[in-house]
Structure formats: C-alpha cells, structure tokens
Amino acid sequence: MLGQLTLPRGFKTFQKLAFKAKFSTFSPYVSSTRLAARLPVSKARNIHMTSIKLISQTSPTRKEIPFTELSEEDQATLTEERAADNVDVCIVGGGPAGLATAIKLKQLDNEEGNGDLRIVVLEKAGDFGSHIVSGAVLEPRALKELFPDSEHLNEDGSGIPLPEDLVTLVEEDHMKYLTKQYAFLLPEPPQMKNKDKNYIASLGSVVQYLSEQAGELGVETYPGISVSELVYTDNGAVKGVATKDVGIGKDYTPKLSFERGMEFHARVTVLAEGCHGSLTKKAVAKYDLRKNSDPQTYGLGIKEVWRVPEENFIKGFVGHTMGYPLSSDVYGGGFMYHFGDGLVAVGLVVGLDYANPYISPYQEFQKMKTHPYYANVLEGGECISYGARALNEGGYQSVPKLHFPGGVLVGCSAGFMNVPKIKGTHTAMKSGIVAAEAIFDAIKELDVVDEETDMEEHILDLKKFEEDFKNSWAYKELYEVRNVRPSFNVLPGPLGFLTGLAHSGLTTMLTHGAEPWTFSHNHTDAQSTKDASNYSPIDYPKPDGKLTFDILTSVSRTGTYHQEDEPCHLRIPQQDHRKHAEITWPKYKGVEQRFCPAGVYEYIEDESEPLGVKFNINSQNCIHCKTCDIKVPTQDINWEVPEGGDGPKYYLT
DSSP: OOOOOOOOOOHHHHHHHHHHHHHHHOOOOOSSSHHHHHOOOHHHHHHHHHTTTOSSOOOOOOOOOOOSSSOHHHOOOOOHHEEEEEEEEEEEEOSHHHHHHHHHHHHHHHHSSSSSSEEEEEESSTTTTTTTTOOOOSSSHHHHHHHHHHSSTTSSSSOSSOOOOGGGEOEEEEEEESSSSSSEOOOOOGGOOOTTHHHEOOOOHHHHHHHHHHHTTOEEEEEOOOOEEEEOOSSEEEEEEOOOOOOOTTTSSSEEEEEOOHHHEEOOOOOOOTTTTTHHHHHHHHHTTTTTTTOOOEEEEEEEEEEEOOOOOOOEEEEEEEEEESOSOOOEEEEEEEEETTEEEEEEEEEEEEOTTTTHHHHHHHHHTTTTHHHHHHHEEEEEEEEEEEEEOOOGGGGOOOOTEEEEOOOGGGGOOOOTBBBBHHHHHHHHHHHHHHHHHHTSOOOOOHHHHHHOOOOOOOOOHHHHHHHHHHHHHHHHHTHHHHHSSOHHHHHHHHHHHOOOOOOIIIIITTOOOOOOOOHHHHHHHOOOGSOOOOOOOOOOOSOOOOOHHHHHHHTBBOOOSSSSEEGGGGHHHHHHHHHHHHHHHHHHHHHHHSOEEEEOOOSSSSSSSEEEEOGOOOOOHHHHHHTTTTOOOEEOOOOOBBBBSSSSO
C-alpha cells in the first residue's frame, strides 16, 4: 500500500518561487561551475557565451508610463497583495558571508536545537557563484571554523576544508613595483605573505560548493530570486523582504507573464548582498547606520582568467604589483595568480577615489597587461573569462553599525576587507559565523515560526552580534591595518604615494596598529571626482585582440543576459537621459562611459541634442559591478536589482 507522501517544510515556498527561476529555461549555463571547470576550454566557453546579446547603442524603447497614468486594471495588478511566507531567518545574498551564516546557523540548529529552524537564502544570480568575482587567494581560518571536521583537512588539521580540485596551495609569492619597462622587487608586508598557508581559487566555484553544503544541512537555497524591498512593521522595524515582481514591460505595464513578488517575514533578516547592496543602502539610510563611521570608500576590481602555455605556468605562483600603469595619484595595484591546470588569474584594482574623470580603469587594466611582467606570461595564451566588481576599501573606520531592528549586516554589506592582505573572504565569513551564533542564542529557546505566527511580535534587534564581532579576531585584524589605505590620501600627488608607502611599512611591519592615531576617510569617491577642465583626455592604445581587448569583447566573456522587455534597472530621475547629460557632461565630459567596465554608459555625438551629445544607458551590458552607483559625481544613478537570474554568468572568477 502506498504510504502518504510527506512534503518537506518549505516545499510550498519552492513551488511559489520555482517559476521565477527563469534562468533555467533560457540559459545553457551549467549549474555547477565545478563541472564547467573540468571541461575543455572550447566547450566551457560555449556553455555561457551563447545566451549573451550585446548592444553598443540603445535602440528606441517604449517610454515608461507613470503609475498614476496606468489603467485601473494595471494599477490593481501591480499592487495586489503579495503571498507571504514566515521563516525563522531570511538571508539575502548567497555569497561567502550569507552562506557561512546559513551553514553555521543550521549546524547549531541540528546539533543543539531540534533541527526545525527555517533558514532561507535568496540569491539573485541564476546559480550560486555566478555573480562572484574575486582574485582570489583564500585564508583558511574562517573555513576551518565552519568545517572543523572536514574530510578535506590534513590529519594534523592543516590545509583547507575544500575539495582538492577547487584550490591550489600558494608555493611562491612576491611584490614588485613596475615602471613602464621594468619590475623592481619590494619588501613584502607580513600580511601579504601567502606561501605554504593560503590557497588560490575561483571564489565562484567555492561559493557553489558552499551552497551545496548548505542544502545538505537543510538550508532552503533559492537562486535566481531578486529581492527588491525591505518590508517593515508598523513601528518601523524590518519585518522581512519582498522579492521583485517579474513580467513587467519596459513601459512599466504588466505583461501576460506578470507575477507579483512574494514576501518573506522573519525574526531576523540578514543582509549579505556584497559590496554596496541595494537593500543595504536603504537600511543604512533609514536607520542612520553610518552616524558614527566614516564614508565607505571603494575600489574597482577587474579580472581576466587565461589558459597559458605550459612553459609560462608556475603552479601556486602569486604576484602583486604597484606602479605602472597607474599614476602616483591613483591608488591601486595589479595581481597575477597561477592555479588549477594552466590557469592564470590576472587583474587590476583601482581605488575609486581618483580625481581625473578621464581615467578608465578598464583601459588601465588592458594597458597593464602589456608590461613585460604580465605579457611574458599571457602571450600565446587564451583569455577565457572576464569579470569586474566594486570592493570595499574603507576598512575599520567605515564599518557602519551592524544591527538594526529586525536585521543585521554581514560580509561586504558592512565592508570587512583587509586592504593590505587584499583579502576579505575570511573576514566576511567570520562575520557570518558570529552572526549565526548570536542569532541562535537569541532564538534557540523560542518556538519555531509557522504560517500562523504573527511576525510583528517576534522581530529581534541583535545588539549582541555587534558586541561579539568587535571581540572577534576579524575586527582586531581590521583595527591593526586601519591606517594603511587612508595614509595614501594624507598628502596629494606623488608625495601622498610615498607617504602612504612609508606609513604602510610602519603599520604593517612595526607598530601592527598600535600607533595612537587613526586617519579618516573624509569624503565619498563620488565627491573625489574633479572637473574635466583640470585635466587632458587620455589617449589609450587600441586593443590588439590578442593580449588586449575592446570592452564588448570582454563583456561577451561574462555570459551576461537581461530580459529585453523589462524596465531599466539603472535608475536616473524620471529616466530623463537629456537631463542627466545636462548636469554631468559639461563638468565631467562623459566620466560614466570611462568608469564603467562593461560599456553600459555612452555619449554619442548628436547634432540634434543641445549639448551635441546623446546619453545612452545600455543596461543589457550591465555586469552588476555597482561602480556607477558609487562613482557618478552627481549621485543620480541608482542601481536596482533586475529580474532574478539576470546579469553575468561568470566562469572561474
């Protein structure tokens, strides 16, 4: 006799969300980046390049219709009540910090609780890891805390708790200062020593593995789901989140495929969106979380993955550079990591507090690869992947308040990158572990929520999380190096660079953070941009198609896809392109088309326009780096989430 079928908790939620994971119907990208990594390059590239459609100019589009001008039927459709689901903890963002929070919390629930806590992770990428970009050299400390009994560790507890095919032990590392033709060895700060203790990896592949571990523990993981709103209680606490409506046309009218988003109500909402998250921005503003911290400052990391000739490959090699091609008034540096089977990750990080609006970080990166230090490795190889992402550089001074009524900030949503180490994964994951422990302590004696629970009465404000994190090794690590990044801004020009180098040496090698002063970040990166009239245009070399590439060729390597008939997720006031041009072009001469690493923004000569140029937003090219939201001097570009599953499908980044 057939027994009664028992559905797992959360199954109804899965049914509600499954149709929204539209990436599964249009994208040929495989669900496991680990599988893709094992394929021949030609096949691996075909996996994610067939779905992309690039545009270099925006074609005429339907004008957006204001909500008040929509028909009553359309207004009713767009505002119908959302379905809601009650969970114990809702985590927005499936990167290292979000997944570390989920894994640790479920471990505690399974070991010390009754195993019934509902922990949900919502990730906007079509697959876990496919929006992740990092160098990456991993420090194992937080991973070991998360998986202390991993089968992948050595018998003495050394190593890293990740599958062998995902990581490469660092066997050689150094730092060099580049002039146009030469490379000079620099003393390496102890924070940058990686040999025999840290590991090179594709962080996207690591995140895919972490998502699998979370699922096996009982965490509900939902990729391809964009979260667009915070939901509040009557007294102003965060009650949960709402996922983005799908099936809205470019003119903002609902299509036949329209589906209202749904809400997740939770005791605690964990914002783990990564650097400059859209919900984090709202929480920071609503609860004034930066009241007692400096503004955040950022860098833009641009990266390629190459398969190089065998004779150029040094497995486990890590190299960092300063100097060329960046001028002395621009903070940043390059990297080159040899990992896997003949793979080399090469990239450049440019501090977004640069002043000259004619600087193009993308072009600086292409230029960097022509230096013999890099060219001698890459020549004869094949570029197989590209990616770019903003990263936090503010460190200790820029960490906001970490809790608010109903939620917490973890990982890069708060900004825990250790700039001298050029690492943030270990500190981000540690923040997630600490958050999970604080959450479990607060809810372990409480009843598990169900569909009948009135969540308005069960919202938590986890002050203990912030207290615990400030007592952790991660916070102490950030404090020790708090003056490294801002020391480069104490004095302008070449003197500032030299002062920064000297002070960095003092801090990292001698005082270890014991100096009695703390430098500040006094302004945002947008405020750092100066008028174009102070500078001359930069004539960057044309790409050769072998070592250097035009921007659209690079974007084609990201697998980027956005639904054609959906509203632009890059919002400017009234979506008035001409008005935006009127306030930015005269002063900054097209800074947007230079700071964007994906060709999203452009100014085209047009005699019919008052300024002689027309401003376009090619939102289909967007690779979700967030640079526009951070750097635009007028601060009138707001990055919002597109439909779930949209964006890049990164490979080996």
